[in-house]
Amino acid sequence: MLIFTLRRISLFFFTMLLLTILSFSLSFLFPGEQLINLTGQINATPEHLAALAHQYQQQASIVSQYFSYLSHLFQGDMGYSMASQLPITTEIFHRLPATIELTSVALLIAMFFGIPIGFFAAIYHRKVPDNLILAIAMIGYSIPVFWLGMLAILIFSIQLGWLPSAGQISLLFEIEYVTGLQLIDILLSDSEYKWQAFQDATRHLILPVIVVALAPATIFMRLARTAMLEVLDTHYITAAQAKGLTFAQIIYRHAMRNAVIKVIRDVGLQFANLVTIAMITEMIFSWPGIGSWLIESIYQRDYTAIQGGLIVLSTFIFIVHIIIDFVYAALNPLAREPNHGT
Amino acid sequence: MNLIDIRNLSIELKTATKPILAVDHVNLKMREGEVRGLVGESGSGKSLLAQAIIGVLDEKWQVHVDRFHWRGQDLMRLSPEERKAVITKDVAMIFQEPMACLDPTATIGEQLEEAVDVAQLSGFFWQKRQQRKLAAMNLLHKVGIKKHQACVKSFPHQLTDALCQRVMIAMALARRPILLIADEPTAAMESTNQGQIFRLLASLNQLKNMSILLISHDLENVTHWTNTITVMYSGQFVEAGTTEQIFNQPYHPYTRALVDSSPKASSMIPNKSRLMTLPGSIPILQHLPIGCRLGPRCPRAQQKCVHAPKIKSYHDHQVSCHFPLKDSYS
Ligand SMILES: Nc1ncnc2c1ncn2[C@@H]1O[C@H](COP(=O)(O)OP(=O)(O)O)[C@@H](O)[C@H]1O
Numbered sequence: 001m002l003i004f005t006l007r008r009i010s011l012f013f014f015t016m017l018l019l020t021i022l023s024f025s026l027s028f029l030f031p032g033e034q035l036i037n038l039t040g041q042i043n044a045t046p047e048h049l050a051a052l053a054h055q056y057q058q059q060a061s062i063v064s065q066y067f068s069y070l071s072h073l074f075q076g077d078m079g080y081s082m083a084s085q086l087p088i089t090t091e092i093f094h095r096l097p098a099t100i101e102l103t104s105v106a107l108l109i110a111m112f113f114g115i116p117i118g119f120f121a122a123i124y125h126r127k128v129p130d131n132l133i134l135a136i137a138m139i140g141y142s143i144p145v146f147w148l149g150m151l152a153i154l155i156f157s158i159q160l161g162w163l164p165s166a167g168q169i170s171l172l173f174e175i176e177y178v179t180g181l182q183l184i185d186i187l188l189s190d191s192e193y194k195w196q197a198f199q200d201a202t203r204h205l206i207l208p209v210i211v212v213a214l215a216p217a218t219i220f221m222r223l224a225r226t227a228m229l230e231v232l233d234t235h236y237i238t239a240a241q242a243k244g245l246t247f248a249q250i251i252y253r254h255a256m257r258n259a260v261i262k263v264i265r266d267v268g269l270q271f272a273n274l275v276t277i278a279m280i281t282e283m284i285f286s287w288p289g290i291g292s293w294l295i296e297s298i299y300q301r302d303y304t305a306i307q308g309g310l311i312v313l314s315t316f317i318f319i320v321h322i323i324i325d326f327v328y329a330a331l332n333p334l335a336r337e338p339n340h341g342t
Numbered sequence: 343m344n345l346i347d348i349r350n351l352s353i354e355l356k357t358a359t360k361p362i363l364a365v366d367h368v369n370l371k372m373r374e375g376e377v378r379g380l381v382g383e384s385g386s387g388k389s390l391l392a393q394a395i396i397g398v399l400d401e402k403w404q405v406h407v408d409r410f411h412w413r414g415q416d417l418m419r420l421s422p423e424e425r426k427a428v429i430t431k432d433v434a435m436i437f438q439e440p441m442a443c444l445d446p447t448a449t450i451g452e453q454l455e456e457a458v459d460v461a462q463l464s465g466f467f468w469q470k471r472q473q474r475k476l477a478a479m480n481l482l483h484k485v486g487i488k489k490h491q492a493c494v495k496s497f498p499h500q501l502t503d504a505l506c507q508r509v510m511i512a513m514a515l516a517r518r519p520i521l522l523i524a525d526e527p528t529a530a531m532e533s534t535n536q537g538q539i540f541r542l543l544a545s546l547n548q549l550k551n552m553s554i555l556l557i558s559h560d561l562e563n564v565t566h567w568t569n570t571i572t573v574m575y576s577g578q579f580v581e582a583g584t585t586e587q588i589f590n591q592p593y594h595p596y597t598r599a600l601v602d603s604s605p606k607a608s609s610m611i612p613n614k615s616r617l618m619t620l621p622g623s624i625p626i627l628q629h630l631p632i633g634c635r636l637g638p639r640c641p642r643a644q645q646k647c648v649h650a651p652k653i654k655s656y657h658d659h660q661v662s663c664h665f666p667l668k669d670s671y672s
């Protein structure tokens with residue numbers, strides 16, 4: 001487990017190194033003055049610019065420039081948004097939690113529905129339920145998110161009027177910013193309308209979560225189906241049968257745990273995919289997350305924001321990836337227990 | 343009374359075109375308390391036969407059998423579920439790769455406990471749990487594992503192959519079987535470990551009067567431990583008899599080649615010129631010869647051999663060959 005942890009840490013280190021180098025070089029590749037791209041100070045006076053150039057060690061070699069960029073990053077200074085002239089760090093702090101909320105709920109929902117359905121298909125391998133589920137998974141996977149989001153709004157918000165179509169919570173509720181995660185902040189607050197607020201926030205969450213979760217859920221379905229089929233084909237399942245366990249006992253006691261472990265290993269990879277879908281969905285549902293902010297920044301050629309947003313979003317994806325790796329290791333004795341030959 | 347009596351058991355592999363007869367009309371008969379070897383090269387269908395007996399083949403395979411008696415009871419009259427219940431109650435099996443046959447995510451203790459027969463437990467469920475734990479410990483003790491405390495908490499990958507095989511045997515003993523099918527129980531093990539496992543099986547046979555069907559690809563390896571032997575080749579029945587009959591006076595050219603290729607035998611039979619083996623190798627399922635499947639490799643093959651031979655019986659020594667070697671011994 002120690003080696004496992006060390007390996008993740010070094011992986012994290014190198015990934016961060018590459019990411020910051022990429023982001024730093026973007027400031028050269030974007031059109032315009034590199035220093036302005038890096039700091040976002042479009043309205044700065046010449047004196048101010050000279051001071052900035054000194055701060056970022058513009059006169060020195062490219063390596064020291066990179067390191068001064070890094071030291072600014074570590075101090076939480078990512079420059080100013082060219083569009084709003086607010087510090088990028090502040091913008092991100094206000095927007096990242098909404099994305100964390102949306103993506104993590106969507107990931108859990110996708111796993112919660114996708115994995116059991118996939119298992120179900122595998123148990124009825126080559127029978128009607130299996131074929132039906134495969135077909136549905138295929139359709140679900142090929143629907144474009146944009147179209148799905150629009151359709152969901154059209155039906156459930158406009159025609160049926162069941163669910164809100166935009167935002168994170170109704171403006172009537174005032175929630176104090178504590179963690180930034182809306183649902184948790186609501187639960188922490190002592191407002192007398194706490195439960196109404198919670199309900200309202202949940203209702204706002206439903207449509208975007210479904211839109212984000214649909215495609216990953218179908219992927220989990222297929223991953224889970226394959227994993228279960230592989231597990232059912234192993235010797236230990238045959239041996240368990242020979243032991244006289246019933247089929248249900250075999251599925252619950254042996255097959256499910258092994259198949260879940262196989263699926264969890266691939267969840268991390270799917271998360272990056274899910275975040276991409278979430279970015280588009282945030283646009284459609286005016287969800288105040290970092291994804292929609294990043295897309296807007298791209299439209300507005302806000303280069304400083306693009307650099308900062310990229311770093312933060314990739315770091316977030318990477319951290320989730322590592323967390324999932326640890327969950328995998330915790331579930332899988334082969335990765336966790338030392339191999340001593342008693 | 344016969345413990346098990348199987349006549350003409352065939353196993354077909356279902357394919358897109360026409361089914362392949364992987365195991366072709368094999369007979370197997372065992373007495374109570376007997377240790378029978380089931381011998382043949384790898385790919386002879388020994389494992390398939392064993393899995394068919396215990397009923398764990400998946401739906402790819404189709405099993406036909408003319409007669410399947412278990413301790414005088416005709417199992418073919420029962421429904422598949424009833425048959426499975428009878429078999430799993432009294433027959434246990436241990437497999438070729440012990441490590442692969444244990445769930446990698448469950449501890450040895452958990453897997454042993456669930457094998458313990460419910461009928462042996464009494465009282466409320468918490469008492470039962472305690473009894474299960476105790477039963478698991480006892481089982482490990484029986485198969486000679488001394489560090490049972492550490493063992494029950496281990497995961498399969500933390501144990502050696504030989505230890506895993508002992509655990510598998512312990513698990514098989516949990517339901518107090520009358521017949522134990524051991525499919526290459528010592529494959530990929532060092533010879534000291536092999537000896538230990540065989541001795542354990544032999545002692546179980548003697549103390550508990552447990553019958554054993556000992557499967558192996560190596561004739562010489564098992565002769566020391568068996569009373570009787572059945573030989574198979576490429577899914578066909580070859581020869582069956584007592585260990586002495588098979589080893590000293592094989593009637594079938596294939597058995598003869600097996601015996602002759604083992605160094606111990608060639609030193610025992612002085613008039614045999616050289617260590618000889620059959621040319622070629624066992625056919626794959628997709629290219630099975632017609633008639634006697636040994637034909638292409640058999641030194642005695644003649645035209646008649648394109649038809650499958652009938653089984654001939656000489657005082658409990660059965661052989662399936664048109665031209666048995668019976669007359670070469672006098
Ligand atoms: N799952 C399977 N799918 C296809 N062919 C198989 C499968 N299992 C075994 N066979 C084939 O069936 C034949 C008999 O196999 P097996 O019973 O494992 O032989 P043995 O145990 O005697 O070595 C072999 O030719 C093997 O290739």
Ligand code: SF4
Nearest residue numbers: 634637640647663664
């Ligand atoms: S039947 Fe013919 S081919 Fe087969 S073993 Fe006998 S002699 Fe050889």
Ligand SMILES: [Mg+2]
Nearest residue numbers: 388389438526
């Ligand atoms: Mg085998």
